[in-house]
Amino acid sequence: MKTTEKINIRFPQTLAEALRLQARKNTRGTLLAGGTDLMVQWASGTPPPARATSLWNLPELCEIEVRDDDILIGAGVTHAFLGEAKPIHRHLPALIAAAATVGAIQIQARGTLGGNAANASPAGDTAPALLITGGDVLLASLDGTREVPLDEFWTGYRQIAARPDEIILAFRLPKKGSAKERFRKIGARKAQAISKIMAASRIRVRSGRILSAAIALGSVAPTPIRLTQVEALLTGQALTPSLVAQAEKLAQTSVKPIADIRSSAEYRRWVAGRLVRDALENL
Amino acid sequence: MNKAVSQSGRLIGQGMVRVDADGKVRGLTRYLNDIDYTGMLHGVVVRSPVARGRFKALVPDPAFDWSSVVVATAEDIPGENVVHMHDRTMPLLAEVGGELLYRGEPVAVVAAKTIELATEAAAHLRVEVEELPPLLTLQDAIAIFKKTPVKFDSMQDQDIVKGDLAKGFAAADDIIEAEYWAGHQEQLYIENQGFTVFPLADGSILCEGSLQCPYFPVHELNDPLQLPPEKIRVRQTPVGGAFGGKEEYPTMLIGYAALPALKSGKPVKITYDRHEDILFTPKRHPVWVRYKTGVKKDGTLTALECDFILDGGAYLTISDVVMFRGILHCALAYRCDNLIIRGRVARTHSFPCGAFRGFGAPQAIWGMESHIDAIAARLGKPPHTYRRQLHVRPGDVTPTGQILSKENGSTACLDLALQHAKFAQKRRQASRGKLRKGQTKYYGIGLSFFAHGAAFTGDGEAKFKAKGRMELALLDDGKPGVNIRVSSTEMGQGVHTIFTQIASDALALDPARIRFPMADTGLVPNSGPTVASRTTMVVGNVVYRASQDLKDQMESFASQRYFRGAKTVLKNSQFAAKSRRPLSFAKVARDMLTEHGPVNGFFEFKLPPDAKWDQVTFKGDSYPGYSWSANIAEVEIDPLTCELAVTRVTAVLDVGRVINPILAAGQVEGGLTQALGYAIMEKMGTGQNGLYDASRLQTYIIPTSLDTPIYDVKFVEYPYSFAPPGGKGLGELPMDGLAPAIANAVESAIGKRLRTIPITPEDLFAALHPAQGDNTP
Helix, strand or coil: CCCCCCCEEECCCCHHHHHHHHHCCCCCCEEECCCCCHHHHHHCCCCCCCEEEECCCCHHHCCEEECCCEEEEECCCEHHHHHHCHHHHCCCHHHHHHHCCCCCHHHHHHCEHHHHHHHCCCCCCCHHHHHCCCCEEEEEECCEEEEEEHHHCEEECCEECCCCCCEEEEEEEECCCCCEEEEEEEECCCCCCCEEEEEEEEEEEECCEEEEEEEEEECCCCCCEECHHHHHHHCCCECCHHHHHHHHHHHHHHCCCCCCCCCCHHHHHHHHHHHHHHHHHCC | CCCCCCCCCCCCCCCCCCCCHHHHHCCCCCCHHHCCCCCCEEEEEEECCCCCEEEEEEEECCCCCCCCCEEEEHHHCCCCCCCCCCCCCCCCCCCCCCEECCCCCEEEEEEECCHHHHHHHHHCEEEEEEECCCCCCHHHHHHHHHHCHHHCCEEEEEEEEECCHHHHHHCCCEEEEEEEEECCECCCCCCCCEEEEEECCCCCEEEEECCCCCHHHHHHCHHHHCCCHHHEEEEECCCCCCCCCCCCHHHHHHHHHHHHHHHHCCCEEEECCHHHHHHCCCCECCEEEEEEEEECCCCCEEEEEEEEEEEEECCCCCHHHHHHHHHHCCCCCECCCCEEEEEEEEECCCCCCCCCCCCCHHHHHHHHHHHHHHHHHHHCCCHHHHHHHHECCCCCECCCCCECCCCCCHHHHHHHHHHHCCHHHHHCCCCCCCCCCCCCCEEEEEEEEEEEEECCCCCHHHHHCCEEEEEEEECCCCCEEEEEECCCCCCCCCHHHHHHHHHHHHHCCCHHHEECCCCECCCCCCCCCCCCCCHHHHHHHHHHHHHHHHHHHHHHHHHHHHCCCCCEEEECCEEEECCCCCEEHHHHHHHHHHHHCCEEEEEECCCCCCCCEECCCCEECCCCEEEEEEEEEEEEECCCCCCEEEEEEEEEEECECCCCHHHHHHHHHHHHHHHHHHHHCCCCCECCCCCECCCCCCCCCCCCHHHCCEEEEEECCCCCCCCCCCECCCCCHHHHCHHHHHHHHHHHHHCCCCCEECCCHHHHHHHHCCCCCCCCC
């Protein structure tokens, strides 16, 4: 309840300095960005680490770059800044909508996109919206930078594909182009809520036929997931009420959510399908 | 300050700016946790790790350095290990060898210079127990009640009987029976519980902290601390919300802090963080209520049988009084000549439940107002016409035999609410489980109608005799003025402001010359606890009458001293006699203080002499006055996700004379929001470990401003003429009846009745799609 532990926090001023700290075991610390997840965990029973490395305001992590086909978003960009970054809104509407549902204004001002991804909660608000872009995570270490597809980034409950010496540098997110995106979060209330379930989708339709479909859910599995079976069912098909019903059903049978304090397994499974229907009915 | 003062100088009925607004808005107000003292120790409570077990030993870790830590156990209690107001078997701290009856039951208090050290020391005290099987929840207790009633453990029984129930059922054409459930609710005041206790040289203690009832600890800790009332002084610090949560519990907290304080000779402060406050302070009682009602075809309610069972937790504490108020509100609002209401308090191995805004009435009204809709549906009558037919009005007789006076605006509330919300018209748009043309969501509208008895139950006020004093004094600016000396506490509800308004009007004195210092039992007479929707009605009357007494004394002094006995009147802050130049209040007050010494106006509250009450049979006048309200809730349910939104709430209230309409409307909107959470969000749950499932703000969900509906609040005034200025109860009424109005609206939206609150999307899903995997678009 009340913590008496002291944490040694380092505040590197450059990415290079941060990477050097993380490279060696005896200087490596838990990575601390906005602190909106870690501070809560440390205050409610998780023993805090002896060392932490602050990534807050590292200039190399705070940039957004709009390129021809994709957008690079620095891991240190806050949810609030995404809301301000109007030029990217039309390219990544689901992500922008998701970032706007994170906690409350105060949390959005501190919480970062990289932090939300690294925390690897199945209920992380931005994860499904990142997944549907089919983009990559850029991981940096002293050895250099490598790209990991978002589909392979969350490897298990609260586990990510980054090595201990790596820092999330940025996200490379393909623009949606002519596809339509949708994001919907079901929480226990309209603000300051952790999701019971949420869905993000990026679906491209031409002449009544689905050319491509990416649909992702949060809070229904140990990690945020893509509904690959549903996507396969939809791709290449004519968008008909019967296809919508099939997709809804398939979504419900293909997820295996659990019951917890926020919701029941039955409700989550049912809503998973309902949100797929919602995406398909709003194209 | 006081910009809203009207030209006439009359403040009652005006929206005067809060007298405490400046400090609170600018963050200058200092709460208990802002106030530390040199040499002060911080206390931490050590608790039972099991819901039930034999307390074998308390073992300190020999490896830990205990030299700078004070540990107080039951052995350090100077007197008898019981707290007065509570059940006599409730110990202040559990004793080794005895039985631990709930998870978190205090077994010791550890105090040290820092909260960190005290916390660490507490972690090095091992509580050895032999675990026993607990009965954790009301559900478990009710299962026993239904299956083997003799084994059901009730800590307090009380029945209300009127007429002949068998005759009533015999006369009925139809019988309607149903059960309703509600769970715990947390008060969630902004400021957590906390108290500092100072041991003084003369052996007495001074207690400073956040509470509603300054005199409770003065009279409740005499036995355990072996201190007479005059040696326990309680001083209120600014209270950051209470809602009943700081009614009975601060006594326990003072007891915990007093033990290490007396042992060490140093002041000890105990404050809870949010998690500890949610886990280990009293909640609203879970309820199971069963109604069996007989009706004639024309709607006459011929018989009503009601079992009302509260979950009291492990000790009775004040649950008997909560249950009494509950059963008195179970069938209060409707005509019925034959009834039996049976109240019980179940014992479970859980934290003792306690006071929370409404105090049993919300639980009773939740059941009754759901059930009245169910009866109306069975009769084929619209819920509003049925309520118009059946509701009580002046001249009708309550379940306890009280005849309602003309000062009950029951009909006015109901009619104005129906008219204002366009209930009949909007009800035709209700979806009843099928989207109408143009609707994308299920729409429903629901009504509730109810009363709240103001002030203590029965002859409580007659026995109590609330006292108050208006003190002529030099104020903080060195100039004369008047101090309001009553034990009512400001906890956000606005009592400091409205009593200033009342005193200003009664004295005919500028409100800027009136102060309402924090309650301090060393300085204020006992005007009673700040509870039971009694403050405006009872203590407001005491302030009004004591102000008149002071005014009389000052006028008489001025008449003799300056005007040769000519009739003198204090008006507009001046003393005037016919054809004389008026004298300022300041001049007269200074002279009077110099020549007379202390000057005080006094009053002691009495009930009308013809009020009758029998505490054994529960017959007579159950409350001095009644406030009334009708609530209308409109809801939308998304068929896609079963998400529920309450979109609009109309509330019409008769709270008697409205002293400050702005503060009153604020009280109502706040209470309705608390009731909204009770109805659709707030769910604590109890785990097998005996702890609440939701014990943090992360998991205990209350409404945010985005979740609140449009509120449309209106007052109708039927003042309580016996006690000017005529206010009745306001504080609890807004909490009482929104939950059933919402449940009735849900029924109107989806065509199904839900009988357990909170009503969540998961519950709506289960009701709408009983077959799992149901795929209806």
